[in-house]
Amino acid sequence: MTVVEARNLVKDYTTNGLTVPALRGISLSFEQGEFAAIAGPSGSGKSTFLHLVGCLDVPSSGEIRIEGTDVSTLSRKELAFLRRQKIGFIFQAYNLIPVLTALENVSFPLTLLGVDRKEAKRMAEEALAAVGLEGMGNRRPKEMSGGQQQRVAIARALVKRPSLMLADEPTANLDSKTGAEILELMLSLNRTLGTTFLFSTHDRMVMEYARRLVHLRDGIVEGEERKGEGQ
Amino acid sequence: MRPARLEREAKSSRHAFLKEIVSIAFRNLSRHRVKTVITTIGVAVSVALYIFMDAWLLGMNLDSRRNIVSYEIGAAKIQSQAYFEKKEDLPMYESFSNWKPIARALESAGYAAAPRMTFTGTLYSRSGSAPIVFHGVDPERERRVLRYMNYLEAGRFPKEGTYEIALGLLAAEKLKLDIPRKLTEEELTRLVEETARTPEEEAFIRGLYARQEPVFFLRQDVPRTELDRFWDLLVASGRNDARISTVIDIKEESGKIRHVYQVMEAKVVGIVNSPNPKTNGNVAFMPLDVLSGEEGLLLEDQVTEILVRAAGAKDSDLPGPKESPEAIEEALRRVGFSLPSSLRVYGWEEYVKDYIVAARGDNVTTRVMILLLFILSFLGIANTMLMAILERTKEIGMMRALGMTDGELVLSFMIEAGMIGLMGGIVGMILGSLANIPMVNHGIDYSAMAKQLSGDFGYRITALFRSAWNPGTIIGSGIVATLISALLSVPPTLRALKMPVTESLRFE
Ligand SMILES: Nc1ncnc2c1ncn2[C@@H]1O[C@H](COP(=O)(O)OP(=O)(O)OP(=O)(O)O)[C@@H](O)[C@H]1O
């Protein structure tokens, strides 16, 4: 099944009357279970592309379909429900809710989905265990290292079993050893759960992990490589 | 597959979601403890002040109403329509006669009725003169309607068939007809000479005063019995003899008004100082019966009004439904009495427009003042929430990325701000109520200030401001504080939601 289908995506930013083209016509689609990286130098439009796919912003023109639904037909509220149900985000800056513990951060998306408290807690504990943070559930974000926080963020994105995981430079704030661990974790989740991963990076080491690598430059697809088992 | 389906699923567990955002709001408030506490105190102070001032106003109004009804007017007056229309001029020529059958009919219908002849004149004492409003009253009946005669500063209430006067305290002080509180040595000597008839009386009088250079003060600890004896000596000495000079207005058949000058010799036997300042100013009460005939006001049984109150009503009672003009007219009809066509029953409110205007004005000014204070404290909340929302712009972006809707975010900030309002409201309710306790039970004595105001500023209270409980305001102000606080978070939240999610996330 096609999870993401982007057609002729264009995004211009206008600041102080100056229009900066961030994306200049990108057409890409991603199938269920892909583990794909968007690579490119700074300013090439990686974040912009992921944000548009994640329905956090709207394109200047072009079309995005998530599991076949044209997102431009959805209301603000329907978009929020789409994000809630189908998309998990992982950010470079982790963005955990500072007043909540790790466990509460992870169970928050489940609460939004209406899962009852007990069940949400159980699922959140499971997700924390899956990212290797067993027993750390009671810590607040500021009591954890960057790598641990990013694991919590992954658990939070993962816990609701989204169709699509979007990660914008998930390892950029981490040292290379921790970064590698995070990628191993993402890869194993992709293998065991079949979750589609789409992440951006400009780090060579990170690109090595991707089974599909899309190169962006100046807002257009410069090239694409696929490797590994048959994808 | 449209995600609309998901909306329904999510609604099934609204409860867990609400609990979660309340918990987040609570933690955010305790994370910024200092700011939360300051904002809460601001709200608490306004709420407390509002409750306090409202209780004060209500207390003043209740006391004023009681004092008007118990000491000044009764529940209603029967007057001729012509008198009522000109009542500010006290037009004695618009009086009516034959009051006795009316009073008896009222009494048999379960009311107390007190006839009055009100006229103006000048009262001369040895030391001066003052313009006075005189009320000719039937002492027996007056006592059943009004209670000011229970508050005599000195002496007693006039007896029927005498030219005796009970005078308001302020007029008595001015005419030097009261018990002197402060005398020079010379004045004291003259007073003793004029008053004491025996050496024993002289010693008695001197004993009431304490020397405090350069003057003599009436001792604070003189018992009432000795004051009464002193007062009797003062009255007996002729010091309290006075002269009433008045102009009698008589309406002729033709409608022309004839003026007759009249002088009456009288004696001040009592001084009135009741809780209602209107009885303590330039007012005098004297028996009605001596005013008839040649020696008096050339009256044949005329009065200007009959005061009406339910029989046996207590001082502390406000007029009940039985005491409305309609009810009184109805009761008269039931006992088979019909009022002469020129007469009407008027409710007490018709006679105290000055009080009603003062009360309404104070109500408005006080409430506006407190409203300004409210606005200030709510600016505090608005500012706190604005800062909180600005500070958490990134967090808001994150929550939106997680799929929180605009409505849910607005609600969660409303809950957070509402919690400040609720805490401030509760603390304010407690503080305001605590401050009310002594104000309701004891009040504030302001007699010194009242004298400067000549006791006349609309409210009918003399020496004590007393608050009254108003549960509606206490609970209402807490609720209003909560709601306003909650609403104040809406504009900054909506502003934050206008930003694209990506902008919020980039915000530092
Ligand atoms: N909110 C914005 N307003 C104006 N210009 C923007 C905005 N966001 C991105 N841009 C511009 O759009 C272009 C693409 O930016 P984008 O953030 O997508 O690049 P990136 O590939 O993610 O870069 P980096 O590796 O530095 O994160 C850049 O030229 C950037 O300056």
Ligand SMILES: [Mg+2]
């Ligand atoms: Mg980027």
